[in-house]
Amino acid sequence: MSDRSAPAHTLLTLSRTLREQGRYRECDETLRRALTIAEQDADPDSFLVARICNSLGVLHKYTGRFEESERFYRRAQAIIEARIDQGHPLLADIYHNLGGLNHARGTYAQGEPFARRSVEIRERIHGPGHLDVAADKAALAAILHSLGDSEEAERLLLEALAVFEKDLGPEDYEVASCLSNLAAIHYARGDLERAETAYRKAVAIKTGIFGETHPDLAVTLHNLGVIASTRGRSQTAAEAFHRALAMLGDEVDKQHPLRLSCLRRLDACGR
Numbered sequence: 001m002s003d004r005s006a007p008a009h010t011l012l013t014l015s016r017t018l019r020e021q022g023r024y025r026e027c028d029e030t031l032r033r034a035l036t037i038a039e040q041d042a043d044p045d046s047f048l049v050a051r052i053c054n055s056l057g058v059l060h061k062y063t064g065r066f067e068e069s070e071r072f073y074r075r076a077q078a079i080i081e082a083r084i085d086q087g088h089p090l091l092a093d094i095y096h097n098l099g100g101l102n103h104a105r106g107t108y109a110q111g112e113p114f115a116r117r118s119v120e121i122r123e124r125i126h127g128p129g130h131l132d133v134a135a136d137k138a139a140l141a142a143i144l145h146s147l148g149d150s151e152e153a154e155r156l157l158l159e160a161l162a163v164f165e166k167d168l169g170p171e172d173y174e175v176a177s178c179l180s181n182l183a184a185i186h187y188a189r190g191d192l193e194r195a196e197t198a199y200r201k202a203v204a205i206k207t208g209i210f211g212e213t214h215p216d217l218a219v220t221l222h223n224l225g226v227i228a229s230t231r232g233r234s235q236t237a238a239e240a241f242h243r244a245l246a247m248l249g250d251e252v253d254k255q256h257p258l259r260l261s262c263l264r265r266l267d268a269c270g271r
Contacts (some may be wrong), residue, residue, distance in 0.1 A: 004041040005048055008034045010051055011214060015059075022215045024063050024251040031056050050079040050090070057097055064213075064256030066105050073098055092121040092136070100139055104257075108146040115140040134163035135174065142181050150185050157182050176205035178221055192227055199224045215251050218244040223263055239270045 011034035018027035035052045043049070053076040060069035065231035078093045084090060095118040102111025119136040126133055138160040161178040168174060183198035203220050210216060225240030241262040248259050 005046075006036060008038040008041070008048060008052065011037070012048075012055060015055055019055075019059055019062070020096040020210075022213075022247075022251060024059060024215070027059055028056075028063075031059065041168075044052065045079050045082070047079070047083070047090070050076040053079075054094060054097065056075070057101070061097075061101050061104055064259070066101065068099050070098075073101060087121050087124060089122065089132070090126060092118045092132075093126075094120070095137055096136055099143060103139070103143050103146065106146075106257075108143050111143050112140070112147065115143050128159075129163055131163060131167055131174075136162040138178055138181065142184075144176050145181065145185055147186070150188060154182065154185050157185070166229070171208060173206065173209055176202040176209075179205070180223070183223065187223075187227065192231060196224065196227045199227065213247055214250070215247050218247040218262075219258055221247070221266075222258055225262075225265060229265065234269045238266055241266045241269070 011030050015027050015030045015034065017028060018024075029104070031052055032219065035049065037057070038048045038052055040044065053072040057069045057073035060066070060072065075093075077098070080088070080094060082089050084217040095114040099111040099115030099118060102108065115136065115163050119133065119140055122130065122133045122136055137156040141153040141156035144150075144156070160174065161182070164172060164178060179198045179202040179214065183195045183202065186195035186198060187191075199220055202223060203224065204216060206214070206217050206220065221240045221244040225237040227245065228234075228240060229237035243261065245262050245266075248256065248262075252259060
């Protein structure tokens, strides 16, 4: 790392902390400063610029600014593909993220090839039991479930969950994410009891990690609200949707799909 690029690296590191704390607006400002510095003092096509663009893509996916997210991911992809081998882990990162973005946008068929390619690259590098492979499998599983293939999705999630619990422990964020995705499969199959249990465990894990007001909790609370509504518990459902909205606050775009869904469902609850 050169002295000239050191400030951009420092800001990139700071941005991760801000994102993890749910301070998305500050994170955006920090990353944009880092990008400006990297473009001026390093090289517009450097790996540092690609890493910053990737982080901006992640952030904008969280906040619902999907077009911005794709623009930054594609810029990072172009830099990396032009400079390195097609089997490089950095490229797997980008494919993983492009798959996740398409999942968030509801364009599942477009996301599946990216997600599968990420799994293939990392399995070739690390073997099937690696944490990064497990993360890629979990991401692919979410897409497959949305495409109607719940059997492969469940298999991949259980494989990923076993790796996460073994290597990270039962209270890790990745465990909570797997449980949430398994809960979605249970819900789709009509097993509301198992779905609610899994979502509640995911909320408990995330609360232990982030506290009770982090925006990352909102999606799981929304899903608990959906189950409560389906089971006829409208007051419980409304409370969950209100909590989710409060957590999202002004950190996400007003047209964020999760925010809009909470508002629609509150209307349906008469709350």
